[in-house]
Amino acid sequence: MRTYTITVNERQAAELQEACELLARIKIGQIDHAIERLPGYYDNGDWDRVHDTRHEIQRLANSLMPEATKRREDGVAWDLYQVIRHRLAWDRAYADGAVQPGEPRKWPEMMGVCYDEPLAMSGLPLATIKEIEQ
Incomplete structure (x- = not known):
C-alpha cells in the first residue's frame, strides 16, 4: 500500500x-450532527422550523442509506x-x-x-x- x-x-x-x-x-447516517455545523445554524430564530427540517433531512437520509452503520x-x-x-x-x-x-x-x-x-x-x-x- x-x-x-x-x-x-x-x-x-x-x-x-x-x-x-x-x-x-x-457516512454512518448521522446527518443531524453534520447539519448543526452549517454556517448560521444557531443564528436562526425559528427553532420549530429548524427542528422539523433537521428531522425531515435525517428521515430522508435514513431511508436512502439504511445500511450505513454496518459499513x-x-x-x-x-x-x-x-x-x-x-x-x-x-x-x-x-x-x-x-x-x-x-x-x-x-x-x-x-x-x-x-x-x-x-x-x-x-x-x-x-x-x-x-x-x-x-
Missing part, C-alpha cells in the same frame, strides 16, 4: 479534523478525525502548560475524549501526525 506525507499548519489540521468528522458522521470501511474518515483531534488536543495542552511533553495525561484537567489514544475503526493502520520542528 502506498503512503503519503501532507504538511499542513495548525489551522489547516483543524479544518481537516472537522471535515473528517463531518464526512464520517454523514466498516466508512471508518477511515473517523480514524483520521481521531488522529488529528488527538494531536491538536495534546499540542494545546503543551502550549497551555497543562502538561509537559513526555508527561502522562493529567486528570481532571484533561478529561475530554480528545486526549484518548485513537482507536482504529476502519481496520486499517492509523495515520500518523507529528509536529515538524522549525
